[in-house]
Amino acid sequence: MKRISDFFLRLSLQRKLSQSFFYGAIASVSVVTSVLVISTKTNAQTPAVNNTEVNSYAQAVLAMEPARQKAFEEIKKLIGGRExxxxxxxxxxxxxxxxxxxxxxxxxxxxxxxxxxxDNGLSIDRFNKITVELQNNNDLKQQVLNRLIHLQKVSDPR
Known part of the structure; x- marks a missing residue:
């Protein structure tokens, strides 16, 4: 019989792993896709991010992550011990x-x-704007994190 503490420990570990994955993915995505749209629309306000865009953004980040990790590892092997x-x-x-x-x-x-x-319904321009907005908007960051956790649970039900 499983103990209640095991259940809470597993939930705590899952949440920490999900959060680590989220922050790593967001940091990676922003590094890989940023330099962004500061050119033509510098003064334009970024419109609010709706639930559909949060979902599309989270799905795109999850879909990109395996390819990002693979590319990172391949480049790491090629350049050896250098940064x-x-x-x-x-x-x-x-x-x-x-x-x-x-x-x-x-x-x-x-x-x-x-x-x-x-393929996930966002333009590159919009994806990059959401990435920038995430860095300054804790509510949006939490929405995306919650969506990522939900999508991970759906894709890996245990």
Whole structure:
């Protein structure tokens, strides 16, 4: 018979893992996809993020994460013990500084990520704006975290 403490310990561990995954994924996504849309619409207000966009954003982040981890590991193997440089998909300088093989991996990842975002109903522009908004809006961050936890539970019912 399972003890109640085991149940709470498991829930606490699941929540910590989900939160760690969320913050890691958001940080990775923002590093990989940022440099953002500061160009043409600098002064424009970002409209509120609706529930559909929160869901689309969370689904895109979850779908991108395995590809991001794989690309990261492949680039890590290629560059050996050196520090992995910051790779930003819409900053060609960050990608051009990589070796030919690493550049191919990064470009492939960026192209797949863009398709994942669009397949989940968001434009790259909107995805990037939501990413920026997450850094400044704790309510939105909590909404996305809750959605990520829900999606993970649905995809991995135990």
């Amino acid at each position: 992995i440089p910051k790779i930003v998909c819409n900053d060609s300088n960050s990608i051009n500084g990589l070796s030919s093989q690493a550049k191919d991996i990064a470009v492939n990842y960026c192209n797949r990520s863009q398709k994942i975002v669009e």
